[in-house]
Amino acid sequence: MLGVHDVASRWGCSPEHVRRLAESGRIPAPVALGRLIRWPLSVLEQWEADSCPPVRKKDLSSRQEETTAVSETKRRRK
Known part of the structure; x- marks a missing residue:
């Protein structure tokens, strides 16, 4: 099992970049311990x-639909 720093070292990037890739779903999902x-x-x-x-x-279109729905809900509450 590799940690964030191990993956960053393997790929030659920062640990924060690895975290952002994981959060955005651009790399395989990690196992939480x-x-x-x-x-x-x-x-x-x-x-x-x-x-x-x-x-x-x-996919991106689903994410855009969610963002639009949240924005509309916030406007209605005001």
């Missing part, structure tokens, strides 16, 4: 071997 997040090495190796395909849970 309390407050810690870890990635199984086999999952990352397979993802890298597959040329790093997108792994987002939702």
Whole structure:
């Protein structure tokens, strides 16, 4: 299991960048162990071997619809 710093070192980027990639769904989802997040090495190796395909849970159009719905709800409350 690799931590944020391990993944950042492996990819040559900052730990914060790894966190942002995970939060945005651009890399495989980590396993949460309390407050810690870890990635199984086999999952990352397979993802890298597959040329790093997108792994987002939702497509952009769904996200835009959610944002629009939230904005409309806020306007109605005012």
